[in-house]
Amino acid sequence: MEFINDIFGNLIMGFGVAVSLENLLYCFVGCLLGTLVGVLPGIGPVAAIALLLPTTFSLPPVGAMIMLAGIYYGAAYGGSTTAVLVNLPGESSSVVTCLDGHAMAKNGRAGHALAVSAIGSFFAGTVCTLVIAFLAPPLAEVALKFGAPEYFSLMVFGLIASAVLARGSLMKALGMIVVGLLFGIIGTDVNSGMSRFTFGLPGLSDGIGFVVIAMAFFGLGEIIKNLETPNDQRQVFTDKVSGLMPRWVDVRDSAGAIMRGTVIGGFFGTLPGTGPVVASFASYAIEKKVAKDNSQFGKGDIRGVAGPESANNAAAQTAFIPTLTLGIPGSGTMALMLGALMIQGIAPGPQVMTARPDLFWGLIASMWVGNLMLVILNLPLIGMWVQLLKVPYRMLFPAILLFMCIGTYSLNNSIQDPLLMAFFGFVGYAFMKFGCEPAPMLLGFILGPLMEENLRRALLISRGDPTVFVTRPISLAFLVLAAASLLVVILPAVRKKRDEAFQGDE
Amino acid sequence: MGAFKFRSNHQDFWAGIMFLGLGILAVYLSRDYPLGRAMRMGPGYFPTYLGWLMITVGAIVGGRSFFRDPTEEEVTTKWAVVPLALMPASVAVFALLIDTLGLVIAVLSMLVLANASIKNFRPIEFTVNFVVLLCIAIFVFQKGLGVPFHTFWEESLGKALGELISLLGTPFRLMFGS
Numbered sequence: 001m002e003f004i005n006d007i008f009g010n011l012i013m014g015f016g017v018a019v020s021l022e023n024l025l026y027c028f029v030g031c032l033l034g035t036l037v038g039v040l041p042g043i044g045p046v047a048a049i050a051l052l053l054p055t056t057f058s059l060p061p062v063g064a065m066i067m068l069a070g071i072y073y074g075a076a077y078g079g080s081t082t083a084v085l086v087n088l089p090g091e092s093s094s095v096v097t098c099l100d101g102h103a104m105a106k107n108g109r110a111g112h113a114l115a116v117s118a119i120g121s122f123f124a125g126t127v128c129t130l131v132i133a134f135l136a137p138p139l140a141e142v143a144l145k146f147g148a149p150e151y152f153s154l155m156v157f158g159l160i161a162s163a164v165l166a167r168g169s170l171m172k173a174l175g176m177i178v179v180g181l182l183f184g185i186i187g188t189d190v191n192s193g194m195s196r197f198t199f200g201l202p203g204l205s206d207g208i209g210f211v212v213i214a215m216a217f218f219g220l221g222e223i224i225k226n227l228e229t230p231n232d233q234r235q236v237f238t239d240k241v242s243g244l245m246p247r248w249v250d251v252r253d254s255a256g257a258i259m260r261g262t263v264i265g266g267f268f269g270t271l272p273g274t275g276p277v278v279a280s281f282a283s284y285a286i287e288k289k290v291a292k293d294n295s296q297f298g299k300g301d302i303r304g305v306a307g308p309e310s311a312n313n314a315a316a317q318t319a320f321i322p323t324l325t326l327g328i329p330g331s332g333t334m335a336l337m338l339g340a341l342m343i344q345g346i347a348p349g350p351q352v353m354t355a356r357p358d359l360f361w362g363l364i365a366s367m368w369v370g371n372l373m374l375v376i377l378n379l380p381l382i383g384m385w386v387q388l389l390k391v392p393y394r395m396l397f398p399a400i401l402l403f404m405c406i407g408t409y410s411l412n413n414s415i416q417d418p419l420l421m422a423f424f425g426f427v428g429y430a431f432m433k434f435g436c437e438p439a440p441m442l443l444g445f446i447l448g449p450l451m452e453e454n455l456r457r458a459l460l461i462s463r464g465d466p467t468v469f470v471t472r473p474i475s476l477a478f479l480v481l482a483a484a485s486l487l488v489v490i491l492p493a494v495r496k497k498r499d500e501a502f503q504g505d506e
Numbered sequence: 507m508g509a510f511k512f513r514s515n516h517q518d519f520w521a522g523i524m525f526l527g528l529g530i531l532a533v534y535l536s537r538d539y540p541l542g543r544a545m546r547m548g549p550g551y552f553p554t555y556l557g558w559l560m561i562t563v564g565a566i567v568g569g570r571s572f573f574r575d576p577t578e579e580e581v582t583t584k585w586a587v588v589p590l591a592l593m594p595a596s597v598a599v600f601a602l603l604i605d606t607l608g609l610v611i612a613v614l615s616m617l618v619l620a621n622a623s624i625k626n627f628r629p630i631e632f633t634v635n636f637v638v639l640l641c642i643a644i645f646v647f648q649k650g651l652g653v654p655f656h657t658f659w660e661e662s663l664g665k666a667l668g669e670l671i672s673l674l675g676t677p678f679r680l681m682f683g684s
Contacts, residue, residue, distance in 0.1 A: 169518075175567055182560060189549040191547075191549065201676060410647070415605055416673070419602075422597040434520045435517040435518070435521060459544045
């Protein structure tokens with residue numbers, strides 16, 4: 001009982017932080033910018049956050065995190081708008097929404113699809129905000145007891161799980177993680193003060209900024225890829241969107257799907273590497289199984305929109321749990337959030353909750369405020385987003401390019417960062433062409449230095465004995481989990497299922 | 507659109523080469539860093555083992571390509587050569603001009619290069635894009651967020667030029683040792 005009281009006390013404190021005029025403004029700006037970028041196809045959430053991250057540097061930590069969180073779920077909302085109206089997912093978690101969402105739009109029910117997806121997302125967001133509030137404190141409590149060996153094994157598990165659940169080849173995903181870990185080494189070694197992998201360039205002594213890496217791989221690489229097909233013949237659904245007020249029938253029909261989607265998404269969001277994409281696919285598959293009459297799926301069944309949309313938003317929220325309590329990001333976007341925390345001078349991990357309760361609970365409360373804002377913001381502004389969709393890509397990508405230039409320049413007010421980004425843009429595109437996903441690389445890049453530090457500490461404590469990782473029970477458990485998840489994917493039967501689940505996810 | 511087929515049209519093969527190359531580079535560079543012992547890891551410990559791990563993964567991924575026929579997609583995939591050259595180039599041009607000739611010229615040059623990848627150049631669209639983006643750059647980033655751009659080349663051209671030259675000279679210093 002006391003525990004529950006504590007949580008509500010904390011939530012109220014958080015709302016006190018979140019509804020201050022200043023933070024409401026940050027939240028609003030974040031949601032608006034996020035939706036804006038989310039609506040635009042061809043720029044994913046990682047690139048969006050990386051692009052907008054430099055603008056938050058001057059803000060206080062709480063404001064910066066609130067704004068970034070707003071950008072993050074704003075992008076998720078915006079992505080579904082594009083999916084419904086243009087049949088192009090604004091981001092990969094909206095891929096399934098295209099199936100039935102766009103079919104509904106063709107049948108003249110775009111408004112209903114958008115309304116239901118907004119309601120589903122809001123419901124899922126509300127539930128998952130509460131889930132975070134209840135789950136995070138006990139989890140952080142446990143995590144506080146972790147020593148270096150536990151952290152190292154946890155990171156191994158997190159990285160391997162993210163590879164297992166990534167799209168495409170497992171080996172290549174593992175390879176990309178190691179690539180990220182190696183990139184993370186570039187710079188000055190904190191322990192010895194020695195420059196590593198800097199090629200004598202003084203500018204590399206602080207390492208490569210994660211914003212630079214993220215923009216290069218997700219922004220620049222993506223733009224080059226989009227330009228492979230020279231003509232952008234987008235079928236914008238230009239008829240005016242009507243029927244934005246949800247009908248009772250729709251709500252009744254989709255209530256079950258929304259609830260199931262919330263549970264599925266909430267679960268997958270907490271797992272490293274899965275997050276919104278897998279959640280939305282799983283939800284769609286389950287809705288199709290559960291439905292008595294599933295003949296309409298793919299032709300405009302509202303449950304095919306409600307379920308996945310709720311699921312991806314739920315997962316987007318609960319993805320914060322491992323990031324905030326353990327300091328282990330599960331996805332590329334969360335890796336950026338973590339990086340943003342570090343830039344603000346806050347060491348991520350379980351101590352954040354106790355050391356900076358205003359930040360932690362303010363952020364959680366602002367998630368709910370942000371979700372509410374998005375419902376209010378999105379539906380009336382649909383008209384504006386539709387207009388935006390008519391801007392052709394050939395005008396859009398130079399703008400994105402310029403913002404990336406300015407963004408990287410402003411990191412250190414130095415021309416070195418944009419130059420580095422140009423270089424890694426090449427590398428990123430090449431990896432993409434060789435079928436290597438960039439997301440595991442980003443996770444490895446962020447976790448690399450932490451992993452080395454924890455390995456060093458663990459081996460110091462154990463006097464150089466590597467068995468420390470298997471003799472401590474929690475550490476062993478993580479390693480067993482990591483090995484198990486690897487084994488599971490290698491087994492052919494599961495592998496087939498996994499490939500099926502990712503089919504059409506392009 | 508220029509495009510060419512890869513001679514060995516296999517993603518795994520090239521991914522393996524990339525991994526192998528990076529791994530070998532990492533191990534090679536790490537020779538200069540003291541390895542230390544497990545109990546007191548030196549700065550070379552982690553990178554060396556990572557390098558070997560990278561080499562292993564690269565060998566597996568690359569080796570696999572000899573046992574699997576390339577898929578249809580792998581055979582037909584084309585590289586967007588023109589954008590691949592122009593996009594990083596436009597970023598680089600922006601970077602090289604911003605401190606010397608200022609924002610206006612840098613943005614203009616960047617946009618020219620970026621637009622060079624599009625067929626059918628549309629002058630009106632280009633002008634609109636340029637004006638709008640320049641306004642955003644000036645009013646949001648320079649004035650609003652305080653990014654220290656020069657609008658033109660009036661200030662400290664000489665100093666910036668000096669820095670630029672020293673940066674461009676880095677490869678030579680590397681080559682001949684300094």
